[in-house]
Amino acid sequence: MTNHQKRLSVPKSWPVERKTDTFTVKAGAGPHGEDGVPLLILLRDVLGYVDSRKEARYALSEDGVLVNGDAVSDEERPIGMFDILAFPAREEYFRVFPDEGGRLSLTPIDEDAAESRLGKVEDKRQVPGGDTQLSLHDGTNVVVDEEDYSPNDSIVIDNDDKSIVAHFPYEDGALVTAVRGNHAGKIGEVDSIDVTKGSGSNIVHVSDGDEEFETVEEYVVVIDENFTDDDSSDDTVTTTGDDDE
Template sequence: MTRHQKRLSVPNSWPVERKEQTFTVKADAGPHGEAGVPLLILLRDVLGYVDSKKEARYALGQDSVLVNGTAVGDEERPIGMFDILAFTEREEYYRVFPDEGGRLSLTPIDADAAGSRLGKVVGKRQVAGGDTQLTLHDGATLLVDDETITRNDSVVVSNDDKSIVAHFPYEEGALVTAVAGEHAGEIGTVTEIQVTAGSSANNVLVDADGDRLETVEEYVVVIDENFTDGSAGGDDE
C-alpha cells in the first residue's frame, strides 16, 4: 500500500496547499479517521519546526512533543480537532481548532489549558457490568457514572487520568462552533434545535453576533467561552 497521499485529494480540513507539490505524507491509522492530519504536516508545513521527515523523527525521539499529554514518536500519527499539542522544551502549547472553511488550525494556549482537551460525545451505551460508555468524536471511549451526559454534549477530559473535569450540555443557549459545512469556524449561541422526523438530521439555528446561521446538528460542537482564546479549558464542576 502506498505511503503517499495526493495533495489534491486530501480532506478539506488538512492545512496544506494543494498545488505546491503532487504528494504529501499519508496519516497512519488512529484517532479522527481520515480527517486526521499527520503530525509531520503540522511540524513541517504549519509550524516550520522541521524541514524533513528525518528531522521530525529526531525531534520526536526526544520525547518532548506531547499529544494530549502523551509523548508521540510517530511522525504520521493523526492529529485532529481539539487535540492538544505540547512542545515541552519550547514551553509552547496549542489546541487544534477549526478555522474558517473547516481547516484545522493551531490556537496558542497556556500551560494550564494544555492539561485537558474537549471532546464531543457522539455515542452512549451500556456495557457489561452496567457501566455507561461514552464515545467521543475522535474515537476515544470513557466509562462514566454521570447519567446526565448524553449524545451531542461536550466534555473536557483530563490528560492525566482521563477523568471528566467539565460538562457542557447540548441545548438551546449553548455556545457552539461549527466544524464543517459552509459555516465552519463560526461561533455562536444555539437559539433553536429543530428535531426532524425520521432519519433526517436535526437542524440547528445559531445566533452569531446577530447573524442567523442554520446548519445540521452533526456540524456543531458545544464549547466553553474559554475555547475561543488561549485560557483554561473549562472549570471543574
C-alpha cells in the same frame, strides 16, 4: 503500502495546498479517522519546526512533542479537532481548531489550558457491569458510572489522569462552534434546534449576537466559553519542503 497521499484527494480539513505538488504525507492509523492530519505536516509545513521526516523522527525520539499529554513517537500519528499539541521545552502549547474555511489550524493557548482537551460525545451505550460508555469524536471511549450524558454533549478530559473535569450539555443557549460546512469556525449560542422526523439531520439555529446562521446538528460542537478567549492565530501556512524525506 505507500506512505504518500495525493494532495487533490486529502480531506478539506487538512492544512495543505492541493496544487503545489502531487503528493503529501499519508496519515497513519489512529484517532480522528480520515480527517486526522499527520503530525509531520504540522511540525514541518505549519509550524516549520523541522525540515524533513528525518528531523521529525529525531525530535519525536526525544519525547519533546506531546499530544493530549502523551509523548508521541510516530510522525504519521493523526492529529485532529480539539487535540492539544504541546512542546514543553519551548513552552509552546496549541489547540487544534477549525478556522473559518473549515481547515484545521493551531491556536496558541497557555500551559493551564493545555492540561485538558474537549471531546464531543457521538454515542452512548451500556457496557457490562452497568456502567455507561461514551464514544467521542476522535474515537476515544470513556466509561462513566452515571447516566447524565447525551449524544452531542461535550466533555473535558484531563490529559493526566483521563478523568472528566467538565460537562457541557447540548441544549438551547449552549455555546457552540461549527466545525464543518459553510459556517465552519463560527461561534455562537444555540437559539433553537429543529428536530427532523425520519433519517434527516436536525437543524440548529445559532446566533453570535450580530449574525445568525443555521447548520446541521452533526456540524456543531458545544464548547467552553474559554475558547472564545484564546488568542487568534495565523499559523496555518502552505506546505514547504519535500513530502517524502
